[in-house]
Amino acid sequence: MKAANDVSGRCLCGAVTLQLALASLDVDSCHCSMCRRWSGGPCFALEHEGPVIVTGEDHINIYHSSEWADRAFCKTCGTSLYWRLRGSDYYTISAGLFDAATDYHFKKQIFIDEKPAFYDFANDTEKLTGAEVIAAFAAGASES
Numbered sequence: 001m002k003a004a005n006d007v008s009g010r011c012l013c014g015a016v017t018l019q020l021a022l023a024s025l026d027v028d029s030c031h032c033s034m035c036r037r038w039s040g041g042p043c044f045a046l047e048h049e050g051p052v053i054v055t056g057e058d059h060i061n062i063y064h065s066s067e068w069a070d071r072a073f074c075k076t077c078g079t080s081l082y083w084r085l086r087g088s089d090y091y092t093i094s095a096g097l098f099d100a101a102t103d104y105h106f107k108k109q110i111f112i113d114e115k116p117a118f119y120d121f122a123n124d125t126e127k128l129t130g131a132e133v134i135a136a137f138a139a140g141a142s143e144s
C-alpha cells in the first residue's frame, strides 16, 4: 500500500464536508457526456477506495445516474461531490473539493473518445477510451 494522504474537502456552501485518506494524489479527468453534464465540463476526480467521513449528510442528494453508479451533490449549492460504484466503497471524488490541489498529479484522461473537439488538455497523460475503461473495470472486478 502507498502512503495515505489525509485530505478534507467541502462543497461550495460548506454544508457538506468529506474526509478521507487518499492512496495517491493522482487526478483523472473524464470527458464522457454524463460527467460533462454533471459538472459543466470535463470532470476532474481522485480515485478512492475505502471509508469516507461525511458531515452534513442530510444536505446530500444522490442521483442514480446509471444501473451501477450513483452521483452525489449538495442540495444547497449544487456542488458535484462524488461518483460511487453502487453498493461498494469505490468512489471518484471531485478534485475541486480539496485545497491540496498544488500537489495533484494529472495522470489520465478517460472516455477520450467522447471529448468534444472544442478543447484539448496540453498535459501529457494516459488516455483511455470508454471501451478501455469498461474493460479495465471488468478485469478489476473479477480479480477481487
Ligand SMILES: [Zn+2]
Binding pocket: 011, 012, 013, 014, 015, 016, 074, 075, 076, 077, 078, 079
Ligand atoms: Zn453545498
Ligand SMILES: [Zn+2]
Binding pocket: 030, 031, 032, 033, 034, 035, 036, 111
Ligand atoms: Zn464520465
